[in-house]
Structure formats: structure tokens, C-alpha cells
Amino acid sequence: MYADRLTPSMQMAIEETNRRRTKQIEYNRENNITPETIRKAIHASVEATVAEPELEYNLSLFTGMTADERKRIAQEMELEMKKAAEALNFERAAELRDLIKELLTPPKKGKRRSKGR
Numbered sequence: 001m002y003a004d005r006l007t008p009s010m011q012m013a014i015e016e017t018n019r020r021r022t023k024q025i026e027y028n029r030e031n032n033i034t035p036e037t038i039r040k041a042i043h044a045s046v047e048a049t050v051a052e053p054e055l056e057y058n059l060s061l062f063t064g065m066t067a068d069e070r071k072r073i074a075q076e077m078e079l080e081m082k083k084a085a086e087a088l089n090f091e092r093a094a095e096l097r098d099l100i101k102e103l104l105t106p107p108k109k110g111k112r113r114s115k116g117r
Contacts, residue, residue: 057099067106074100 003010028035057077062070081096 059099059102062103070103074103077103 027033062073065073077096077100081093081100084090084092084096
């Protein structure tokens, strides 16, 4: 723990930790137990690195679509976003979230961007 001063609750936590540690060491000594580090396979990180290839979306391809078509595409993108989040690929999930938001935003009619004016 790091702090400028030791509060009573911090002191109690430290004392309790020390009490439990002492009790565990005594138990281990009485039963001839040598603590060892747990060695397990790392599944989640391996699955994240062997994920499906990411689909690329170009929003300019969706400009001529109807609102229903855009909703259908957004639903597919949302499924991909959830899969990315489950695979701990949060950057891809955030990218898809932003694309979905942009895809579902109705296009502005009658306004064109002027160049240089």
C-alpha cells in the first residue's frame, strides 16, 4: 500500500494480513508443505491472438442504402463488435461502435461542404 499516512483501517488490514500469513506459515511447517507457484496454460490471450480476421468497412459504400439496409448492416457490425469485446479486442470493438454510430446517423440533406469558402 502507498499513502502519505497510515489510517486506522489500513493498519487493521495490515495486521490481519500478517496474522493470516503467520497462521499459513505455521500450518505449512506442521504439514511439511512447500508453497509453489501455480502453473496454468494461458487460454484467453492465445484465443485473442488467433482470432478471426477483421472485416474492413468503408462507410462510403453505404451512402446509397435505405435506412432499413443500414440498420441490417449495423446489426451485423454490432455482432462483430460483441465478439471483439469478448475476445478482449477492445480497440476493434470501439472502432466498430463508432462506425455503427456513424452508419445509423441520418445523412444531412441539402448541405454540401464548400471548398475554401
